[in-house]
Amino acid sequence: MSGASPFDWLQTLQALAVPTLLALSAVVLLLADLVLPADPHPANTGPQPIGGRRNRGPLSFRELRSSIAGLPPPTTATAGAASVSADAPHAAVPAEQPAPTVPGSWRAGLAWIAVGQLLVTLAFRLLAPADGLAAGGVFIDDAFAAYLQVGVLAAGLLAVLGLRAHAVRHFGRRQVELYVLVLSSLCGMTLLAGARDLLLLAVAFELMGIPLYVLASYAKTETGLPHAPGTLARPQRAPAEAGLKLYLVGAVSAAVTLYGLSLLFGLTGSTLVARLADAPPSPLLALGVAFVLAGFGFKLGLAPFHFWIPDTYQGAPTPVVAFLSVAPKALGLAALVRVLADGLGARAGDWLGPLLGLAVAALVVGNVFAVPQQNLKRLMGFSGVAQMGTMLLGVAALGASLAGQAPSEAAVSGLASLLFFFAAYLPANTGVFLVLEALTGPLPAADPDTPHDRDTLASLAGLHRRSPGLALAALVCVLSLAGIPFAVGFWAKLWVMVAAWQAGFAWLVVVAAAVSVLGLFYYLRVARAMYLGQATETAPVRPGGVLGTAIALCALATAGMGLWPAPWVQWATAAARVFLGR
Amino acid sequence: MPVQPWLLLGAALFALGVYGVLTRRNAIGVLVAIELMANAVNLNLAVFSRLHGNLHGQAFALFGLALTVAEVAVGLSIVILLHRSHRSVRVGAASELKG
Numbered sequence: 001m002s003g004a005s006p007f008d009w010l011q012t013l014q015a016l017a018v019p020t021l022l023a024l025s026a027v028v029l030l031l032a033d034l035v036l037p038a039d040p041h042p043a044n045t046g047p048q049p050i051g052g053r054r055n056r057g058p059l060s061f062r063e064l065r066s067s068i069a070g071l072p073p074p075t076t077a078t079a080g081a082a083s084v085s086a087d088a089p090h091a092a093v094p095a096e097q098p099a100p101t102v103p104g105s106w107r108a109g110l111a112w113i114a115v116g117q118l119l120v121t122l123a124f125r126l127l128a129p130a131d132g133l134a135a136g137g138v139f140i141d142d143a144f145a146a147y148l149q150v151g152v153l154a155a156g157l158l159a160v161l162g163l164r165a166h167a168v169r170h171f172g173r174r175q176v177e178l179y180v181l182v183l184s185s186l187c188g189m190t191l192l193a194g195a196r197d198l199l200l201l202a203v204a205f206e207l208m209g210i211p212l213y214v215l216a217s218y219a220k221t222e223t224g225l226p227h228a229p230g231t232l233a234r235p236q237r238a239p240a241e242a243g244l245k246l247y248l249v250g251a252v253s254a255a256v257t258l259y260g261l262s263l264l265f266g267l268t269g270s271t272l273v274a275r276l277a278d279a280p281p282s283p284l285l286a287l288g289v290a291f292v293l294a295g296f297g298f299k300l301g302l303a304p305f306h307f308w309i310p311d312t313y314q315g316a317p318t319p320v321v322a323f324l325s326v327a328p329k330a331l332g333l334a335a336l337v338r339v340l341a342d343g344l345g346a347r348a349g350d351w352l353g354p355l356l357g358l359a360v361a362a363l364v365v366g367n368v369f370a371v372p373q374q375n376l377k378r379l380m381g382f383s384g385v386a387q388m389g390t391m392l393l394g395v396a397a398l399g400a401s402l403a404g405q406a407p408s409e410a411a412v413s414g415l416a417s418l419l420f421f422f423a424a425y426l427p428a429n430t431g432v433f434l435v436l437e438a439l440t441g442p443l444p445a446a447d448p449d450t451p452h453d454r455d456t457l458a459s460l461a462g463l464h465r466r467s468p469g470l471a472l473a474a475l476v477c478v479l480s481l482a483g484i485p486f487a488v489g490f491w492a493k494l495w496v497m498v499a500a501w502q503a504g505f506a507w508l509v510v511v512a513a514a515v516s517v518l519g520l521f522y523y524l525r526v527a528r529a530m531y532l533g534q535a536t537e538t539a540p541v542r543p544g545g546v547l548g549t550a551i552a553l554c555a556l557a558t559a560g561m562g563l564w565p566a567p568w569v570q571w572a573t574a575a576a577r578v579f580l581g582r
Numbered sequence: 583m584p585v586q587p588w589l590l591l592g593a594a595l596f597a598l599g600v601y602g603v604l605t606r607r608n609a610i611g612v613l614v615a616i617e618l619m620a621n622a623v624n625l626n627l628a629v630f631s632r633l634h635g636n637l638h639g640q641a642f643a644l645f646g647l648a649l650t651v652a653e654v655a656v657g658l659s660i661v662i663l664l665h666r667s668h669r670s671v672r673v674g675a676a677s678e679l680k681g
Contacts, residue, residue, distance in 0.1 A: 269634030
């Protein structure tokens with residue numbers, strides 16, 4: 001929306017190269033999925049989770065297979081999927097053909113294309129210079145955006161590696177859509193990293209969020225349940241509930257945020273974030289800021305808007321939660337920082353108070369409610385609320401500096417510590433969820449009567465006997481999240497707290513440190529269950545090569561960054577300096 | 583052009599939407615209420631666009647419409663999934679996850 005400067009296509013394309021690459025990757029993957037013939041293996045043809053396929057009446061497997069064989073390949077893909085999804089109850093799968101993987105399946109191979117695309121994009125991001133403006137300043141490709149883009153691309157890589165086994169095992173014909181959705185969401189995140197226009201911010205936010213709604217509701221099918229012939233096999237209940245809750249919260253928060261943005265737009269008549277600085281102080285401005293903060297509060301899961309988090313984490317597929325729980329929230333926070341610092345920096349005094357309230361609420365509520373949780377996913381959900389609260393300390397330091405209440409160096413260290421915290425939090429949090437996936441992913445869809453008792457701390461008991469490697473990886477990640485000295489999570493927490501202290505929020509640091517002791521307690525409960533708990537199961541856990549690689553990457557990144565934090569600290573500081581123009 | 587009446591209309595629409603989200607038990611009713619909230623945003627944007635005499639707000643409103651459509655498409659799919667898994671589209675039916 002620059003109007004004045006001429007539109008430079010080449011420059012725009014260059015600045016938007018990473019989101020463009022991701023969007024193209026998603027399209028390529030989707031097309032590859034469409035033209036590939038349907039896998040005739042019955043185990044690879046699960047019912048579709050979401051409507052759109054027509055029921056074509058009862059059909060036996062024998063008829064089905066002959067119908068697939070009799071059709072030319074491109075139509076086979078859709079026709080086969082449609083009839084199978086509509087009519088093939090899993091109960092009809094012969095006993096000698098159990099559900100798990102078909103090694104030679106083409107569709108399972110497409111995961112490697114997604115991995116390759118992500119690696120190429122990541123390499124491009126690391127090699128290409130990060131200095132450019134798209135469409136006259138609507139999008140900025142600077143060191144800050146590049147840092148976040150590297151982070152989310154790494155998160156996407158871990159997500160695809162973590163999802164692959166789960167997808168092959170449970171989702172058959174519709175497994176590739178998972179990667180397409182991950183890539184679309186990543187495209188939104190990489191756009192969000194550099195968006196400097198309210199319109200682009202809104203679009204990127206939705207592009208990031210909408211695929212996540214679908215991912216969270218990706219349901220396995222309940223096997224072995226009786227259902228009338230001609231009706232659809234019943235999908236698992238938990239993902240539907242998780243997806244619905246994520247969706248309702250996401251859609252309402254998007255509407256609330258947009259309402260706030262519309263008021264802010266009304267004050268200046270421009271959609272550029274930077275122009276918000278010209279807005280005269282008025283009740284409308286305060287109202288707009290309040291709506292934006294509340295909307296982001298929902299989206300980031302800050303207390304008191306956090307109620308959806310534990311339910312969504314518990315119900316959604318575990319590898320999806322691994323992706324959902326870090327990158328989108330960090331990028332949401334980055335977008336909030338963009339609006340608050342870039343646009344409303346001069347009014348920092350107005351938004352600092354509510355922000356401090358949100359930080360304290362998130363820290364206290366997250367840590368206190370995580371203590372009694374028996375379900376690991378819920379525990380991680382509440383602890384995630386607390387971690388977001390810790391990250392808000394960095395934003396508070398930034399705000400105090402912008403409001404002139406603290407030295408300008410506090411702004412840099414506040415923002416840099418926030419960025420470093422994201423890098424530290426990403427592999428540790430992802431790793432814990434992926435270890436849980438290695439443990440519970442191979443199990444069939446849950447019994448509908450007792451659906452939610454499988455991800456408990458008790459199910460982790462004696463993990464170090466069943467798989468020493470997994471237990472060690474989980475231990476590294478959990479210790480880092482707890483903030484044990486010399487783990488990367490410790491450096492991150494320390495830096496955020498020092499930044500907040502420098503900015504004059506000593507009381508806030510004391511509160512954060514006090515509730516972090518609770519964090520130590522519940523994270524160590526996880527470690528205790530793994531190493532000291534009495535195992536009810538003794539069968540060894542084998543995550544498989546791909547998931548194992550993802551878990552190893554998470555653990556190595558966490559350990560490595562803990563032992564050599566210096567380069568990451570420098571990188572984060574440089575990115576923060578560029579963002580603040582200092 | 584007097585702006586206040588239009589802004590009040592937008593605020594009323596938004597409040598109606600919030601009320602609907604909080605009170606509707608049927609998931610489709612909730613979706614309709616979210617639509618109301620989104621349209622309050624669009625009305626605001628169009629009004630401010632007129633006030634400032636440029637088209638930025640109207641462009642924003644058009645994008646807003648497209649975003650809402652995409653969002654509702656996914657929302658209705660999730661409602662269909664809910665109907666298949668819970669045999670109900672009542673929001674209260676989906677309340678089994680707890681600690």
